[in-house]
């Protein structure tokens with residue numbers, strides 16, 4: 001970090017301190033008691049540890065409160081509102097502040113402590129600052145584990161849709177680009193099929209294989225006609241990623257959402273199977289045969305329990 005001129009730092013510090021003039025209060029109660037959780041700040045070293053200011057107490061920054069019990073024991077003189085900040089402040093060694101980060105920490109500590117006062121008759125206590133009333137609850141402790149988590153639609157469009165578990169697991173990997181398509185194999189220098197085995201036109205990627213390949217688009221076009229889904233436009237998927245596509249197709253409104261979610265899982269799974277058959281067994285199935293296979297598999301899924309899918313299938 002670049003060092004600012006010391007005179008500049010000093011002037012900024014004086015300005016900030018003048019804004020935060022200490023207030024007299026006898027009932028201040030910070031959310032996190034500094035006596036138990038003092039911030040990590042550079043504490044001003046005291047050139048004369050035996051010196052006290054005119055109020056008879058150590059400076060709150062240079063002599064931060066200690067842990068429970070220490071504060072009262074170490075201070076022979078009473079620490080009352082009348083004694084605190086009622087005279088000129090103790091000198092602060094500004095030479096010890098060398099950069100903006102230290103200045104920032106110093107001011108933060110100043111704000112925390114400027115009207116905090118120890119009272120001899122009050123015992124230290126612990127405050128749980130994750131609840132409004134300061135009392136611990138298991139619910140608040142559980143919820144803090146999710147701070148910083150990222151919201152995902154995966155539960156709705158994959159895990160709660162009807163499909164065999166292996167198909168859901170495959171879709172979960174797929175949406176995170178974690179299936180072994182040629183682009184990922186190439187990135188590791190591993191053997192790969194290079195071009196898409198379904199169209200032999202371009203590098204095989206997740207986005208291409210499942211939403212942009214002409215073979216896949218042909219299948220989706222036929223499925224759209226078979227079931228009658230006007231909201232699906234396979235020829236307009238060229239600019240989408242697999243996760244955007246999945247959310248668009250399967251993230252609609254219930255009850256058809258559950259049916260479309262199952263259908264997306266089924267078609268994607270069959271496309272992957274056809275890809276693997278070509279790569280590993282050199283077995284090619286024309287798209288019109290794959291379409292009939294998907295229809296037959298959909299009927300099996302309905303018989304196995306995919307009732308929402310059955311509701312939108314013709315003749316079911």
Ligand SMILES: [Zn+2]
Nearest residue numbers: 196198199213
């Ligand atoms: Zn292709």
